[in-house]
Amino acid sequence: AGGGPQPHYEALLDQRPDLDFIEVHSENFFADGGATLAVLDAGRAAYPVSLHGVGLGLGSATGLDDWHLQRLVRLADRVQPRWVSDHACFARVGSGLHAADLLPIPFTDESLDLLVQHVDRVQQALGRPMLVENISAYVGWSGDTLAEPEFFNALTQRSGCGLLLDVNNLFVNARNAGL
Structure with a gap:
């Protein structure tokens, strides 16, 4: 079991609960220096860390944000996390506008190809x-041509990435699809 330390960093570090790892949102640690990075350094001395992002927009047709990717790489180099993860979604539209949300991608061969390229x-x-x-x-999406399990199986096989299966999201999707 793991835990996300925000906003109780101090209590987590003082009490040191029995956790297998801590998960942090990558984007919260993109700034140079400061108290948050110092707390993260202390946390990683006590626990393995999982960096979980919400802003890469792996399925964005406008491409990946180079600045975001560079910051993620720099953070991962510093932290040496057990895992690095982000979502199969799009977040950027048009000329780089960020939707500030995780927007669903269509389950099509075209979306799969794009997602594989970005994950690679x-x-x-x-x-x-x-x-x-x-x-x-x-x-x-009315144009979906692949079922969600088929889509993610193909993604992991073609890119070599792992799957972070959010069971609640799977349940929500099944309910919304009338299953």
């Missing part, structure tokens, strides 16, 4: 496999 690029930059998480999709 991130993994190459990190020098390690990453985990990709399924998201809740409150509405589906």
Whole structure:
């Protein structure tokens, strides 16, 4: 079992509960220096760390944000996490506008090809496999040609990434699909 330390960093470090790892949102630690990085350094001295991102937009047709990827790589080099993960979604549209949300991608061969390319690029930059998480999709795409399990199986087989299976998101998707 793991835990996300925010906003109780001090209590986590003082009490040292029996955890297998701690998970932090990568983007919260992109700034140079400061108290948050010092706390993360102290946390990683006590526990393995999982970096979980919410902003890469792995399925964004506009491509990956180079600045974001560079910051993620720099953070991963510093922290040496057990896992690095982000979501199978798109977040950027148009000329780089960020939706500030995890938006569902269509389950099509075209989306799969794009996602595999982006995951490959991130993994190459990190020098390690990453985990990709399924998201809740409150509405589906009318053009979906692949079932969600088929889509994610193909993603892991083609890219070599792992799957961070969010069971709640899977349940929500099944309910929204009438299953």
